[in-house]
Amino acid sequence: MDERAALALLADELEYAGDDAAVVDDLVVTTDMLHETTDFPAGTTRYTAGWRAVGASLSDVAAMGAEAVAAVAAYAAPEFDGEELLAFVRGARDVCDLVGADYVGGDLDGHDEFTVTTTAIGRFDGQPVPRSGANSGNLLCVTGTLGRSAAALEYFGQNKHERANELFQFEPRIEAGRALALHATAMMDSSDGLARSLHQLGEASGCGFEVDASRVPIAESLREVTDTDEEALEQATTFGEDFELVATIPEGALAGVREVTPVSISVLGSAVPREDGITMDGEALPDRGFTHGCD
Amino acid sequence: MDERAALALLADELEYAGDDAAVVDDLVVTTDMLHETTDFPAGTTRYTAGWRAVGASLSDVAAMGAEAVAAVAAYAAPEFDGEELLAFVRGARDVCDLVGADYVGGDLDGHDEFTVTTTAIGRFDGQPVPRSGANSGNLLCVTGTLGRSAAALEYFGQNKHERANELFQFEPRIEAGRALALHATAMMDSSDGLARSLHQLGEASGCGFEVDASRVPIAESLREVTDTDEEALEQATTFGEDFELVATIPEGALAGVREVTPVSISVLGSAVPREDGITMDGEALPDRGFTHGCD
Missing domain, CATH: 3.30.1330.10 (PurM-like, N-terminal domain)
Incomplete structure (x- = not known):
């Protein structure tokens, strides 16, 4: 199990x-x-x-x-x-x-x-943000960049321990989380990878997502250790362990969230009806990522 | 270490x-x-x-x-x-x-x-009870009885698992702790054994303790698995893992504490000046008990 x-x-x-x-x-x-x-x-x-x-x-x-x-x-x-x-x-x-x-x-x-x-x-001051409130039409957002931990692991493998340790330290998105919470309909962290997070949010909320691959914020450090854009995108969407926040917000809330959020907020796409599935550039985005635990 | x-x-x-x-x-x-x-x-x-x-x-x-x-x-x-x-x-x-x-x-x-x-x-409603507030002259109290876990271990050794499991379940003394907190000058639980608890309270509070051995509340289950009073007393004071509360209270507070505390409160003795040490029936009570961790 x-x-x-x-x-x-x-x-x-x-x-x-x-x-x-x-x-x-x-x-x-x-x-x-x-x-x-x-x-x-x-x-x-x-x-x-x-x-x-x-x-x-x-x-x-x-x-x-x-x-x-x-x-x-x-x-x-x-x-x-x-x-x-x-x-x-x-x-x-x-x-x-x-x-x-x-x-x-x-x-x-x-x-x-x-x-x-x-x-x-x-x-809490107000109410906790559930995973279950995303509505079709909401903007799909992510804080910061994806791929630092994947890059760190590559550097650990190359015995470049100092750089790897630096990349392995991250800032928990408490302040961004509080700012997003004022508007977010659903939120979770990306620790299991973006793809898996979207499947979990989609399941909890009863919606799908469409992602524009060109908008996935790939960490510079991941670019350093990958040869192609495709490889970088693959790692950024499935590796996980990045501890960014993935959230859905109503379209009108974006400017307000960005104003009070200290880190960058990328809009990756939007929530869509459940039957449209979870897609990136029109292709199905499989539920792949990091599963904690054992067989 | x-x-x-x-x-x-x-x-x-x-x-x-x-x-x-x-x-x-x-x-x-x-x-x-x-x-x-x-x-x-x-x-x-x-x-x-x-x-x-x-x-x-x-x-x-x-x-x-x-x-x-x-x-x-x-x-x-x-x-x-x-x-x-x-x-x-x-x-x-x-x-x-x-x-x-x-x-x-x-x-x-x-x-x-x-x-x-x-x-x-x-x-908390009020203030947490520290380990450091015991004063010479305070009554030394303990909730419930000591020795259930020692007895359980003996029953596990005899493969009497049902009885052992029953003894290994205990009621955390939340209600007694809240009642004692209204008056206690120092408090901790007895998880490392009574003797070690007294050494820890004594060190934190800068006091000693004198214990009357006949007042140590020995669990019936420990009597079942020990042959002599001495053996039962030894186990009750040093084995630990009992999760009772050890507290010091001003003498005048005893009746009030007992009135609102659902479990029995035994008075074992009293806090004494630091230089009088930690004794039971006039003999030094050594700092023996359960040390968690490794060498």
Whole structure:
């Protein structure tokens, strides 16, 4: 059973199974477990690991349109190396500082593999943005650029660790999420890749999407490590792990969102009726991307 | 480096290093990672594992004197067995229901060993109870009884799994914690054992404790599996993993606390000047107990 099958099984038991985060009163809570072998390529510093692990949870808070309040991490390693531990904590704290959250520590534990679980808590002024509210005709938007993590992985493979670590640190889109939340009809983060995100939003909202390939914002770093436009586009749409926000907004809201959003907002296309499917330049965009979990 | 050494190293970096939980605004947050080989004896059902893992985090919320709001868990296993996963979720939800918290799911992940990280969130009306406020002359109190987990472990060893699982489920002392918080000068849970808890409270508060051995509330189930009073007392004071609350209160507050606290409150003795040390029946009570982590 993979993660998606298991989540389907849990859907009857848990209201928020499969969502980025759960909502309780005015709070949003999200938790993620990461392992050295599956989530941190060789060469990832503990500083980057702390940044990225906590950042991924903060990204889930951003995807709900909430303010980031706090994050904690449970840190397990074969041995507690003082320098590694401090580096992890500093990375975790720096990404929290960037978005105005408090990093308040967590748990230490012995384990045969470096494993961390991060939890982030956010708070709403208004209402959380669901995945289910996209309407045909809404503009389909994405923050920032896609492909930094794909580029990072390529640089890790080339042993260019400094550049790879730099690309592996990202800014969780808390501020953009709050600005988008004022107008967005549906929102999630792109951690499983743009293509998979569109399939998930489409399924939850009962709509399709048409994407204009020329508008997909490809990261410069991804261009550096790919030979052709096609390869870059393929990676940008399916690799994932980028932690940008994918949102649908009414057409009239675009100027207002851009005015208060600190990062670039690209309009990729629009939501269309469900029966028109999910397409890029008229071709079906398959549900391919990153599935967390095991077979 | 063991957990305590690592925590000392982090003390300069993190305000709440070593505390049961961290405080952010009116919220309390706590996280714990547990592994099959170190935390769940053979025979522990997934229902009990869900109950106990989430219960341990709720106990940390109780130790701060907060109301329990929500809990999440990140669940990792070599494969996602549907029945095991549902059993875990039901155990987690049942312990949350018992204390009025929402269990809102979490993350699923593949991993070579069954590993769970639970996070609980609480909220304060008033102020959190620190570990550092005990004053000489305060009464030393403990909720419920000590030794259920020690007894459970013995029953697991005897392959009496049903009885062992029953003893391994416990009620987090949220309600008692809130009642104690109105008066307590210091509080923590007994998860590392009574002896270690007293050393930790004594160090944080700058006091000693004198304990009357005859007042230590030994669980009936521990009596069943021990041969002598001495053995039962030894296990009750050092084994830990019981998730009762250890608190100090001014003498005049006892009747009021008992009136509003649903579980029994035993007075074990009192806080004394630091130089008098930590003693039981006049003998030094050594700092022995459960240290989480690795060498």
